[in-house]
Amino acid sequence: MAKRSFGNTRELPSGRWQARYRGPDGQLRSAPQTFAKKRDAERWLTLKEAEIVRGEWINPEEAKITVKEWGERWLSSVSPSLKPKTRASYGSLLRTLIEPRFGKSEVGQVRPIMVNEWVASLIKRGLSPSRVRQAYRLMSQIMTAAVNNELIKSSPCRGVRLPRMPETEPHILTREEVERLVAAMRAPHGLLVQLLAYGGLRIGEAFALRRRHVELDQGRLIVAASLAEIAGRHVFDTPKSHQRREIALPGFVVAAVRSHLGGLADDPDTLLFTGKTGKPLHYNAWRRWHFDPAVMAAGLEDVTPHDLRATHATWVADRHGVMAAARRLGHANASVTTRHYARAVEGRDREIAEGLDADYGTENGPRGHLAHTWHDEDDEDPPALLVDA
Incomplete structure (x- = not known):
């Protein structure tokens, strides 16, 4: 048996080598697999020791909690801050879409490929893009919480291609x-x-x-x-x-x-x-x-009731600006207003073009002024900033 201050390796009757180490909690643990050669076992110990020194060690026992157990514990912890409808939605997603696939799996056993396959299976079942994305986002939150609580090193919810949401435009009424x-x-x-x-x-x-x-x-x-x-x-x-x-x-x-x-x-x-x-x-x-x-x-x-809200946002944004529309709708961020509600009023684009056309002929119009500046400076081309703009 080869001894080390951190851990040791020993040859088993089978001829393979086992690596053992003492974790920060004082418990003696064996590597999850055996090795064909002694140097492979020692290399594993070296990497495990470096992991502990960097403070990146994860207790393998804690990662054995199932996704079902951890998901329910996480949901219980965040429920007080969720709206009732959101809480019910999360519970439904967990029970109907996440637990059937991952419920019995240990948190530490879930790999990115498994999450990819799960998302693909939801799409094949014909679930809407919105439902698939909701389920994935919830799974990602659960796994991120596992990382934050040092159950696993990194979340398996990464590199997943989610279905695109269909482009839907609200019906803006007159x-x-x-x-x-x-x-x-x-x-x-x-x-x-x-x-x-x-x-x-x-x-x-x-x-x-x-x-x-x-x-x-x-x-x-x-x-x-x-x-x-x-x-x-x-x-x-x-x-x-x-x-x-x-x-x-x-x-x-x-x-x-x-x-x-x-x-x-x-x-x-x-x-x-x-x-x-x-x-x-x-x-x-x-x-x-x-x-x-x-x-x-x-x-x-x-026409849906929601279209009436989008109609209101469009009317207000057109006359008073997006910030005023955001305030009326109760949006903390005006980008939400423009992304989901306010739309350009029909005919405004033509009005803009006509306004610019009218400016073109004025003595101090923007375009005439810029052209005069370029010729005064004998530039062959307009300034790069103006071209980019």
Whole structure:
């Protein structure tokens, strides 16, 4: 037996060599495999010793926890900071997509190729790109937490090609189209559409409005809650990103809200919109019985409640800028507004071109001024910065 201060190697009756070392916790451990030659066993010990010196040693016993056990432990630890709907979504993904493939595997046994194969299998099953990406992101979060807790050295969720999300453009309505849709709906559902189109509310925020959220004298709404459905149950929570905001409404919408409040109870907790039984609205039922039939009656196609929010964002961004639209929608980052909601209003590009054309002929127009500068300096070509711009 060859002895070392850190560990030792010994020849087994089979003729192969075993490497053993004492970890930082004082426990004597053997290499997970034996070696054909002594120098191979010693090389393994050298690498393991360097790993310990660098502080990169991982206790192999801790990595034996299964993905199911670790995933459930992780989800339990982050649940208090998650919205109920997100928490339920994570739990569903874990149970239905992650655990069937990795549940019994030890965290330390999962390799990148296994994750790649799993993603490929989800795609072959016909799951939507969105669902596949959600499942992968959750798996990645679970494995990153394993790295952060020193169960494994690196996450196996890397180098995976995810399916592309289909490019979908929101249907941006004109003012006239919105009014046709409002007119096609029975009261008070037309008011709901107005709040989406002229207030930019999310549908869950509109469903959660109560009397105390309406400040008629100031002509505004307080968006402080949102209604979600989890397994058919209603759950009231804060708005997305926990952003409470105030929204000023146009006068004609304030008048419609005032009229609607006249028929409701004075209790501050009274919901503005309910079903026939007085309970909160169910989104799918509202779509089926109210919104979708009104879309058809108004002569429109492929319009969703979410399109009304995108319509509002586009109107506001076009007239008042993206930052104003982001504030109205409750976005902390204006890039979210431009990426998912605001779109160029039809005809604006032609207006821009016509404006530039008009500037071209003016005495101090930008293009004439730059051309004069180039000739004065006898440059053969315009400056590189101007060309790049």
